[in-house]
Amino acid sequence: MPQPLHIILLGAPGAGKSTQSRMLKGRYPLNVIATGQLLRDEASKGTAIGLLAESYFERGELLPDDVMIAIITERLSKLPTGRGFLLDGFPRTVLQAEALDDLLQELNRSLTAVISLSLSDEEAIHRLGGRRMCEGLGEPFPLHIEDTASVEACERLGGHLVRRPDDAPEVIVERLRTYEAETAPLMDYYAQQGVLHVISAEGEPEEVQAKIIGVLEQAQAQPASS
Numbered sequence: 001m002p003q004p005l006h007i008i009l010l011g012a013p014g015a016g017k018s019t020q021s022r023m024l025k026g027r028y029p030l031n032v033i034a035t036g037q038l039l040r041d042e043a044s045k046g047t048a049i050g051l052l053a054e055s056y057f058e059r060g061e062l063l064p065d066d067v068m069i070a071i072i073t074e075r076l077s078k079l080p081t082g083r084g085f086l087l088d089g090f091p092r093t094v095l096q097a098e099a100l101d102d103l104l105q106e107l108n109r110s111l112t113a114v115i116s117l118s119l120s121d122e123e124a125i126h127r128l129g130g131r132r133m134c135e136g137l138g139e140p141f142p143l144h145i146e147d148t149a150s151v152e153a154c155e156r157l158g159g160h161l162v163r164r165p166d167d168a169p170e171v172i173v174e175r176l177r178t179y180e181a182e183t184a185p186l187m188d189y190y191a192q193q194g195v196l197h198v199i200s201a202e203g204e205p206e207e208v209q210a211k212i213i214g215v216l217e218q219a220q221a222q223p224a225s226s
């Protein structure tokens, strides 16, 4: 039996993490834990954590580390043995990464690969500026307003387009700045552990997916910790 996959997807907002996660979920037996989506779900339910999250979304800032670490600890602790995970949006700070290392050690799991999707700021701004979420058809998914075929399909099937509040232009700039300051240092952190793989996020999602699968197959064949 192959070892369960333990994947972290890093990448600036707009790099396509959620699109890639969805595609990988269909291919491997793993749970996707997408912290941003999780917080947006809480916000739409109006829970305490959701209300807290909204105040950070508006500013394009990160929630406190201890809140996020508690969420991930709960989720990963409940994961059945033999089932893998893909983290989309966590960790986002070195402190979160350190806490995750401790947790994984406790759970007797080790990272298969950290995949960093790289994208120019120009492309990130273009993608986020035109991004809308198609809601009302199950799990919300992103599309670009210039992709008229997807826009029409969303609406024809009874979905509706919503712009995430944090995709407003002034917030986008702040989110990219936050990524550079807080999250980009994780590349060094994971490079030192020998698990980092940087992949260009330019191009079609299928091309990016093929590169990710290549990395995962290689990492599974040669586990970093052995």
Ligand code: AMP
Pocket (backbone or CB within 6 Å): 013, 035, 036, 037, 039, 056, 057, 060, 061, 062, 063, 064, 068, 088, 089, 090, 091, 092, 096, 166, 175
């Ligand atoms: P995302 O959907 O991954 O772009 O996340 C949306 C927002 O959720 C971020 O801009 C943060 O405010 C918050 N968020 C998601 N994940 C984390 C995390 N690991 N640490 C702190 N804040 C987070």
